[in-house]
Amino acid sequence: MRSGKKLIVALDIYDGSRAKEIALKIKDEIFAIKVNWPVVMANGSGIIKELSEIAPVLCDFKIADIPNTNRLITMKAKEEGAWGIISHSFTGTDSLEAVIAESKGKMKVFSVVTMSHPGYREFMEPLSERMIEASLRCGVDGFIVPGNDYSTIARVRKSAGDLLLAATGIGAQGGNAGKAVRAGADYVIVGRSIYQAESPLSAAREINMEISSEN
Amino acid sequence: MRSGKKLIVALDIYDGSRAKEIALKIKDEIFAIKVNWPVVMANGSGIIKELSEIAPVLCDFKIADIPNTNRLITMKAKEEGAWGIISHSFTGTDSLEAVIAESKGKMKVFSVVTMSHPGYREFMEPLSERMIEASLRCGVDGFIVPGNDYSTIARVRKSAGDLLLAATGIGAQGGNAGKAVRAGADYVIVGRSIYQAESPLSAAREINMEISSEN
Numbered sequence: 001m002r003s004g005k006k007l008i009v010a011l012d013i014y015d016g017s018r019a020k021e022i023a024l025k026i027k028d029e030i031f032a033i034k035v036n037w038p039v040v041m042a043n044g045s046g047i048i049k050e051l052s053e054i055a056p057v058l059c060d061f062k063i064a065d066i067p068n069t070n071r072l073i074t075m076k077a078k079e080e081g082a083w084g085i086i087s088h089s090f091t092g093t094d095s096l097e098a099v100i101a102e103s104k105g106k107m108k109v110f111s112v113v114t115m116s117h118p119g120y121r122e123f124m125e126p127l128s129e130r131m132i133e134a135s136l137r138c139g140v141d142g143f144i145v146p147g148n149d150y151s152t153i154a155r156v157r158k159s160a161g162d163l164l165l166a167a168t169g170i171g172a173q174g175g176n177a178g179k180a181v182r183a184g185a186d187y188v189i190v191g192r193s194i195y196q197a198e199s200p201l202s203a204a205r206e207i208n209m210e211i212s213s214e215n
Numbered sequence: 216m217r218s219g220k221k222l223i224v225a226l227d228i229y230d231g232s233r234a235k236e237i238a239l240k241i242k243d244e245i246f247a248i249k250v251n252w253p254v255v256m257a258n259g260s261g262i263i264k265e266l267s268e269i270a271p272v273l274c275d276f277k278i279a280d281i282p283n284t285n286r287l288i289t290m291k292a293k294e295e296g297a298w299g300i301i302s303h304s305f306t307g308t309d310s311l312e313a314v315i316a317e318s319k320g321k322m323k324v325f326s327v328v329t330m331s332h333p334g335y336r337e338f339m340e341p342l343s344e345r346m347i348e349a350s351l352r353c354g355v356d357g358f359i360v361p362g363n364d365y366s367t368i369a370r371v372r373k374s375a376g377d378l379l380l381a382a383t384g385i386g387a388q389g390g391n392a393g394k395a396v397r398a399g400a401d402y403v404i405v406g407r408s409i410y411q412a413e414s415p416l417s418a419a420r421e422i423n424m425e426i427s428s429e430n
Contacts, residue, residue, distance in 0.1 A: 012284060014291070036280070037252075038287040041260035064279040064303055065251070066332040066388075069227060072253040076229070088279055090305055092334020117281040119307020122349065123342050131338065173281075 005031035006181060006211055007204060008058060008166065010191030012036050016043035022200050023054040029204035032056040032083060034189050048080035056083030062112060064088040067098035074102040084108035086144055089131040090124060096138045108142060108164065111135035116146035116169030132159045144168055147175030150183035157184030178210040220246035221396060221426055222419060223273060223381065225406030227251050231258035237415050238269040244419035247271040247298055249404050263295035271298030277327060279303040282313035289317040299323035301359055304346040305339060311353045323357060323379065326350035329371065331361035331384030347374045359383055362390030365398035372399030393425040
């Protein structure tokens with residue numbers, strides 16, 4: 001049953017046919033498919049609709065523009081039937097509110113308040129708590145958390161109540177799916193470890209076992 | 216002569232055919248065309264190449280992801296022949312460096328260190344000077360400045376030396392093209408006032424007169 005699944009595969013590649021092929025192979029193992037800009041650049045946003053026929057799609061667009069542009073990006077993702085969308089909160093509540101207003105009732109909005117790469121510490125980290133508070137006030141559905149930093153997951157979980165937490169940076173960036181879930185993540189997002197595997201299906205199964213064994 | 220021109224038209228719309236039609240009408244009045252995500256979502260990144268045949272294209276992607284994703288987005292824009300690309304700097308120097316490394320010698324990289332909407336003041340504004348310094352260290356080619364805030368343009372010009380400054384928020388968001396140039400902008404980016412005008416050509420000419428009369 002999809003609702004019991006916690007694995008989101010990140011198909012962070014250009015090739016739309018390959019993305020569909022991998023998604024079809026592993027569809028019984030995943031809750032959703034995350035896509036980001038490269039695959040939309042190469043295929044247009046229609047790829048969101050095509051992948052949505054296989055599993056729910058989370059658009060990892062890290063939206064970070066003025067309210068009007070944020071609204072236009074969100075509208076198109078919604079039109080293509082996306083399940084969720086990822087927006088930065090750093091650009092302010094008016095920008096985030098534009099994404100939420102356009103998504104309302106149709107797509108889950110995940111706010112970025114921490115990231116999984118080292119550079120995030122330079123400017124964003126000291127603002128993380130304030131960005132969480134602002135995102136909660138705006139009415140987001142969840143947060144993106146760094147899957148390689150379990151104490152941060154636990155910290156965001158404490159502030160986020162029962163909102164959804166999706167952990168990135170699992171696998172290639174060092175995070176462990178089981179530990180991320182145990183720290184408080186609802187979903188683990190795994191990219192390279194699945195789509196670069198010789199057998200994406202075996203890789204996805206292994207991660208699901210990791211998740212169950214750790215709980 | 217294109218090199219004397221300061222006007223960049225922002226075709227922040229979905230419709231690729233309409234974007235080309237407007238670009239063709241005003242091509243003698245502009246230095247470049249700015250595109251953002253909506254038109255790429257609707258048409259795929261091939262629209263960058265098509266518009267590049269009319270005038271240089273500046274990809275306003277406000278890139279704000281981990282280094283690997285930033286690199287993939289930049290690579291595709293470069294492949295399509297873009298003249299320049301816009302990246303956030305708040306995601307840290309490793310993320311910005313990925314954009315610069317991939318662009319090197321092929322595309323101008325503009326860093327976002329201020330924005331033109333009110334929400335920018337909540338988190339970004341206090342970091343603006345530090346983000347400018349970090350961007351300079353990374354080796355950006357220029358900065359995006361708010362065309363409706365002349366004192367900020369002058370402040371960024373002081374830090375940026377002879378790098379390129381492109382001012383957004385002209386027209387619909389309240390900025391005046393002439394005043395922005397006088398404050399230190401090399402380029403003024405104008406969207407709605409041109410593409411929503413009954414005659415985009417007349418609107419573009421008017422802005423160019425505004426620019427010359429103020430200098």
